[in-house]
Amino acid sequence: MGSNSSSMNNIPNAEQLVQETGFSAAHILRLYERFQFLDKDDTGQLRPEDFGAVRELAMNPIGDRIISAFFSPGQETLDFASFVRVLAHFRPADSNRTRDGAQPEPANSSMGKLKFAFQLYDQDRDGKISRAELLQVLRAMLGMQVTEEQLQSIAERAIQEADFDQDDAISFDEFRKSLEKVNIDHKMSIRFLS
Amino acid sequence: MELFFNPFDNLVCILLGISFTVWFTLLLVFIIVPAIFGVSFGIRRLYMKTLLKIFEWATLRIERGAKEKNHHLYKPYSNAIIAKEPTSLEEEIKEIRRSGSNRDLDSASEFEMSDIFYFARRGVESIMDDEVTKRFSAEELESWNLLTRSNNNFHYISLRLTVLWGLGLLIRYGFLLPLRVTLAFTGVGLLVFLTSVVGLLPNGKIKNFLSKKVHLMCYRICVRALTAIITYHDSENKPKNGGICVANHTSPIDVIILASDGCYAMVGQIHGGLMGVIQRSMVKACPHVWFERSEVKDRHLVAKRLSDHVEDKSKLPILIFPEGTCINNTSVMMFKKGSFEIGATVYPVAIKYDPRFGDAFWNSSKFGMVNYLLRMMSSWAIVCSVWYLPPMSREEGEDAVQFANRVKAAIARQGGLVDLLWDGGLKRGKVKDTFKEEQQKLYSKMLVGTQEDRSRS
Numbered sequence: 111m112g113s114n115s116s117s118m119n120n121i122p123n124a125e126q127l128v129q130e131t132g133f134s135a136a137h138i139l140r141l142y143e144r145f146q147f148l149d150k151d152d153t154g155q156l157r158p159e160d161f162g163a164v165r166e167l168a169m170n171p172i173g174d175r176i177i178s179a180f181f182s183p184g185q186e187t188l189d190f191a192s193f194v195r196v197l198a199h200f201r202p203a204d205s206n207r208t209r210d211g212a213q214p215e216p217a218n219s220s221m222g223k224l225k226f227a228f229q230l231y232d233q234d235r236d237g238k239i240s241r242a243e244l245l246q247v248l249r250a251m252l253g254m255q256v257t258e259e260q261l262q263s264i265a266e267r268a269i270q271e272a273d274f275d276q277d278d279a280i281s282f283d284e285f286r287k288s289l290e291k292v293n294i295d296h297k298m299s300i301r302f303l304s
Numbered sequence: 305m306e307l308f309f310n311p312f313d314n315l316v317c318i319l320l321g322i323s324f325t326v327w328f329t330l331l332l333v334f335i336i337v338p339a340i341f342g343v344s345f346g347i348r349r350l351y352m353k354t355l356l357k358i359f360e361w362a363t364l365r366i367e368r369g370a371k372e373k374n375h376h377l378y379k380p381y382s383n384a385i386i387a388k389e390p391t392s393l394e395e396e397i398k399e400i401r402r403s404g405s406n407r408d409l410d411s412a413s414e415f416e417m418s419d420i421f422y423f424a425r426r427g428v429e430s431i432m433d434d435e436v437t438k439r440f441s442a443e444e445l446e447s448w449n450l451l452t453r454s455n456n457n458f459h460y461i462s463l464r465l466t467v468l469w470g471l472g473l474l475i476r477y478g479f480l481l482p483l484r485v486t487l488a489f490t491g492v493g494l495l496v497f498l499t500s501v502v503g504l505l506p507n508g509k510i511k512n513f514l515s516k517k518v519h520l521m522c523y524r525i526c527v528r529a530l531t532a533i534i535t536y537h538d539s540e541n542k543p544k545n546g547g548i549c550v551a552n553h554t555s556p557i558d559v560i561i562l563a564s565d566g567c568y569a570m571v572g573q574i575h576g577g578l579m580g581v582i583q584r585s586m587v588k589a590c591p592h593v594w595f596e597r598s599e600v601k602d603r604h605l606v607a608k609r610l611s612d613h614v615e616d617k618s619k620l621p622i623l624i625f626p627e628g629t630c631i632n633n634t635s636v637m638m639f640k641k642g643s644f645e646i647g648a649t650v651y652p653v654a655i656k657y658d659p660r661f662g663d664a665f666w667n668s669s670k671f672g673m674v675n676y677l678l679r680m681m682s683s684w685a686i687v688c689s690v691w692y693l694p695p696m697s698r699e700e701g702e703d704a705v706q707f708a709n710r711v712k713a714a715i716a717r718q719g720g721l722v723d724l725l726w727d728g729g730l731k732r733g734k735v736k737d738t739f740k741e742e743q744q745k746l747y748s749k750m751l752v753g754t755q756e757d758r759s760r761s
Binding site for chain 2 (some may be wrong): 141144161164165166167168169170171172173176197200216226227230231242247248251252253254255256260264267268280283288289292294297298299300301302303
């Protein structure tokens with residue numbers, strides 16, 4: 111095991127993170143270890159290159175997009191709190207959670223997960239998935255395996271299916287509507303083993 | 305004043321003198337002489353049994369203490385921290401789509417916006433926990449072995465436990481470490497000196513005989529310098545001249561462990577400094593295969609020198625670690641095919657360390673060599689098992705890669721290690737694009753079919 115003996119005391123704002131994200135203390139500790147593992151030069155911050163150490167991520171066609179999802183626009187470093195907040199999107203949804211309107215939407219609700227997925231498409235964060243952005247994602251996921259025409263026709267069909275207000279782009283509402291029957295919680299959740 | 309201190313000084317000097325003498329005599333009798341003759345008093349095994357009992361007690365104490373104080377016990381999982389479904393890309397995407405639309409399955413082979421869920425989840429899963437990088441960090445333990453470096457639960461639990469830990473610290477750093485360092489220097493010094501002496505003799509039977517004895521003796525001293533307790537299994541399969549010995553790699557200590565039980569010709573790059581001195585003097589006594597840095601890149605040259613060596617039946621078997629890098633001893637990674645192309649008989653050896661006593665894995669990105677050796681020498685002991693597997697040769701119609709994989713599977717099976725297809729070179733290198741292309745191919749097959757389908761329709 112590594113030479114650091116972690117405990118909750120080493121993690122800044124641990125209690126607050128538990129409240130905010132809903133991860134248990136043990137999970138936060140686990141994630142902190144992972145964060146430290148990725149943080150090779152021990153600066154307490156992660157950079158996009160640090161994610162490069164994860165081999166399976168390099169294999170993922172949209173690996174780069176996932177990495178940028180962690181970094182807010184303009185930011186080049188990521189601290190542990192932000193790291194955990196992004197990962198909170200993948201926590202299984204809490205089943206019987208009553209919340210009042212004043213509380214912010216939890217990251218791991220269906221809405222939160224949808225927003226995360228939407229941002230993977232909408233790189234310039236203008237609230238709409240343009241045709242160009244859709245083509246980019248499709249090209250990433252399919253690589254050189256399809257021709258340009260095939261790509262265009264796939265994109266065309268997808269926009270026609272979802273775009274209700276005919277503005278040649280998919281807004282978040284249209285995105286949400288087209289996916290309303292998908293079991294989002296099941297497909298966008300990662301369960302801890304402990 | 306002077307008169308007062310003089311007899312005291314004398315007394316101190318005498319005491320120091322006596323303790324040094326006693327120390328060296330004990331060292332000689334109990335450690336160096338047995339090393340020369342290859343016998344053992346069994347002290348180390350007794351030591352191991354005692355330690356195990358103490359560790360069990362310590363672990364129970366921690367668990368009990370944690371329950372009492374209601375601390376959340378952080379239990380390390382040796383396998384995974386998140387649940388990963390073993391479904392394939394195709395199955396998963398079909399499932400996502402099935403739940404999302406009322407349409408017929410057959411017509412739903414078109415792109416859906418929800419397809420991205422699969423890739424996003426897989427990506428984030430790998431950020432949280434992945435198969436490959438796990439192999440490159442030290443194995444996690446389920447009991448505590450009184451070394452803080454391997455414990456994540458080190459809160460203050462009880463006085464007794466802390467005292468025990470403190471005592472352990474004292475023994476390890478105050479007694480064991482100096483002892484081991486002395487032995488290490490002795491071992492290495494003798495190796496350099498004696499091999500140079502033997503090198504002066506004319507080539508012949510006597511030289512070979514002496515060289516073997518010298519090498520074995522010095523390696524045995526080094527084994528004791530690490531308090532390595534090694535169990536050799538199936539020694540009838542020990543490598544013979546003209547063969548290549550292949551083993552899984554966990555740390556530089558592997559060499560010492562194998563070489564203290566048999567004589568091998570080492571293969572490697574010539575280093576500068578102390579390592580270089582040792583290498584140069586070793587080669588005087590018997591032929592090892594050392595390469596200059598510039599020669600290492602030339603694969604044909606390397607292959608030629610190795611095959612020349614194995615063809616000469618009077619030369620010792622070559623020792624090679626085909627993984628190319630240190631793995632954390634829970635799995636075996638891809639073997640590089642170079643040594644399997646030469647066509648000599650391969651003698652596989654499996655080495656499995658018992659992590660309860662001290663983690664032998666060398667994480668070279670975290671610790672330098674000296675740091676690593678100090679850690680090794682201040683652990684309790686290195687306990688490992690070595691299995692000599694029956695010799696294997698390349699079969700008809702088998703290419704080098706298949707042969708390498710067959711040997712790797714045999715070693716993994718024997719040592720109880722996981723047989724992985726991943727390349728150990730992934731520790732430092734980037735993933736080749738072919739892996740990403742595989743994923744893209746799978747996905748595009750779902751959407752638009754393969755090239756053949758398209759040309760047919």
